[in-house]
Amino acid sequence: MTRYFTDEHEWIDVEDGIATVGITEYAQGQLGDIVFVELPETGALIEQGKDAAVVESVKAASDVYAPITGEITEVNPALEDDPALVNSAPEDDGWFFKMTIADEGELDGLMDEDGYQAFIEAL
Amino acid sequence: MSTGPSDCRILPGRPQVTDHDTPEDFDEHLEDLPLDPLPLDAWHRARGARMVPFAGYDMPIQYEGIVAEHNWTRENAGLFDVSHMGQLLLSGPGLDAAVEAVLPIDLSTLKLGQQRYSLLLDEDGGVLDDLMVSRWPDALYLVVNGATKWDDIGTLREALPDDITLNHLDEHALLALQGPKAADALARHTAGEYPLSALTFMRFGRFTIAGHDVTIARAGYTGEDGFEISLPAAAAEDIATLLCAEPEVQPIGLGARDSLRLEAGLPLYGHDMSPETSPIEAGLIFGINKRRRSEGGFPGADRIIRDIAEGTTRKWVGLKIEGRLPAREGAEVFSGTDRVGTVTSGGFSPTLGAPIAMAYIASSHTAPGTALEVDVRGKRLSATVSPTPFVPHRYFRGS
Numbered sequence: 001m002t003r004y005f006t007d008e009h010e011w012i013d014v015e016d017g018i019a020t021v022g023i024t025e026y027a028q029g030q031l032g033d034i035v036f037v038e039l040p041e042t043g044a045l046i047e048q049g050k051d052a053a054v055v056e057s058v059k060a061a062s063d064v065y066a067p068i069t070g071e072i073t074e075v076n077p078a079l080e081d082d083p084a085l086v087n088s089a090p091e092d093d094g095w096f097f098k099m100t101i102a103d104e105g106e107l108d109g110l111m112d113e114d115g116y117q118a119f120i121e122a123l
Numbered sequence: 124m125s126t127g128p129s130d131c132r133i134l135p136g137r138p139q140v141t142d143h144d145t146p147e148d149f150d151e152h153l154e155d156l157p158l159d160p161l162p163l164d165a166w167h168r169a170r171g172a173r174m175v176p177f178a179g180y181d182m183p184i185q186y187e188g189i190v191a192e193h194n195w196t197r198e199n200a201g202l203f204d205v206s207h208m209g210q211l212l213l214s215g216p217g218l219d220a221a222v223e224a225v226l227p228i229d230l231s232t233l234k235l236g237q238q239r240y241s242l243l244l245d246e247d248g249g250v251l252d253d254l255m256v257s258r259w260p261d262a263l264y265l266v267v268n269g270a271t272k273w274d275d276i277g278t279l280r281e282a283l284p285d286d287i288t289l290n291h292l293d294e295h296a297l298l299a300l301q302g303p304k305a306a307d308a309l310a311r312h313t314a315g316e317y318p319l320s321a322l323t324f325m326r327f328g329r330f331t332i333a334g335h336d337v338t339i340a341r342a343g344y345t346g347e348d349g350f351e352i353s354l355p356a357a358a359a360e361d362i363a364t365l366l367c368a369e370p371e372v373q374p375i376g377l378g379a380r381d382s383l384r385l386e387a388g389l390p391l392y393g394h395d396m397s398p399e400t401s402p403i404e405a406g407l408i409f410g411i412n413k414r415r416r417s418e419g420g421f422p423g424a425d426r427i428i429r430d431i432a433e434g435t436t437r438k439w440v441g442l443k444i445e446g447r448l449p450a451r452e453g454a455e456v457f458s459g460t461d462r463v464g465t466v467t468s469g470g471f472s473p474t475l476g477a478p479i480a481m482a483y484i485a486s487s488h489t490a491p492g493t494a495l496e497v498d499v500r501g502k503r504l505s506a507t508v509s510p511t512p513f514v515p516h517r518y519f520r521g522s
Binding site for chain 1: 184185188189190193378381382446447448449451470471473478500
């Protein structure tokens with residue numbers, strides 16, 4: 001399994017042609033207490049960089065963009081009852097959705113773990 | 124992902140400078156200026172605060188997290204740095220009459236040691252700011268909003284006679300200590316002619332804390348019992364550190380200040396009130412003192428008196444929203460297919476564990492219990508008109 005990161009603070013795990021997407025530990029820390037996650041519909045086709053989800057924290061609503069182009073195959077049902085999972089386990093149980101990978105080439109433009117760490121340290 | 128609190132606007136309020144040619148040049152000049160550091164800037168950073176631009180300053184939005192800080196304040200005591208607010212002192216001959224020509228306050232009933240809520244209105248009765256007025260010996264002390272203070276100073280200076288002196292106390296910091304344990308914590312450090320417990324809600328007095336002269340008012344913006352402490356800027360770090368060493372006290376950021384005031388049903392200037400709103404629509408009739416409602420003689424009096432007599436076509440009311448999705452400022456409110464209003468403040472209430480909002484709604488739909496819908500990104504959320512405060516006030520009015 002390979003994990004990629006975007007400069008919009010999403011992570012993407014790729015396994016068997018399916019990408020699992022969530023937001024990073026850094027992102028959840030910036031957002032603060034998350035009270036609601038609005039997830040896309042299963043079956044929706046979303047282009048890279050377009051709105052895919054909305055995270056509502058106590059202080060504000062923030063958009064989550066699709067890190068790559070693909071079709072939503074599954075959304076995390078646990079977030080409906082327990083949106084705070086995004087705060088407590090952003091990079092595993094707090095995942096947002098799974099999607100197909102329409103263009104493997106889009107993954108080439110993303111960061112690896114080391115690249116992302118260097119990116120947030122520079123912020 | 125885009126982050127950024129929607130409730131923090133950068134409003135570079137600054138004293139007038141004269142070295143500009145056009146308003147455009149003036150604005151550009153402002154954007155180039157660095158933000159002024161407030162007296163506790165380094166103190167907040169040292170305590171791990173996340174700083175954001177607010178009212179022209181860097182301000183702490185949170186330390187450990189908004190919900191934890193919110194709940195701490197409801198259960199213990201929170202220390203808020205509100206030094207961005209404007210502290211003004213008015214004095215001079217004929218002071219009361221001069222101020223009554225500018226504010227809809229009845230100063231004949233404001234006695235030494237008392238504080239009262241008032242409103243700065245424009246000629247159309249629109250709200251330029253809301254403020255507190257306190258009767259000091261031979262002076263009136265005003266606390267105005269941070270984002271509007273430079274405009275307020277201009278408005279007041281223009282409206283008041285030349286022999287009224289307006290002092291901007293910009294060498295003073297302002298701290299608020301709020302919560303059910305605030306009185307216990309603060310009383311350990313205050314000395315004065317009478318004990319801190321002699322102050323009831325909306326009274327103030329002179330005290331010393333660790334040898335520093337301070338003015339303490341029993342008031343605040345959370346709905347809890349609490350105090351606002353005006354102190355010399357040079358003493359701010361000392362006093363903030365001293366208070367936060369008390370077991371009941373933690374520093375609290377602007378994020379929780381906003382969620383606390385929303386639960387308390389208290390309006391935020393620039394969001395819930397503006398020059399486009401009348402204080403009567405906003406339910407702030409108590410800011411127009413009784414004698415002034417009949418006598419008038421303040422800016423916008425015609426419109427205000429008409430609004431009182433005839434009622435207003437819309438009212439500012441509370442909404443409880445079903446589910447967990449908050450409706451924020453700007454969300455439209457519907458009754459069936461009719462658009463009946465707009466949310467002006469909204470968020471998630473940590474105390475109630477549910478979304479709450481304040482909105483201007485057509486008066487015909489404002490009876491408590493009225494079922495409405497709020498549109499959030501195309502979703503229709505069920506909402507019910509609710510009495511405010513959402514969380515009961517716990518002011519100290521005497522034992």
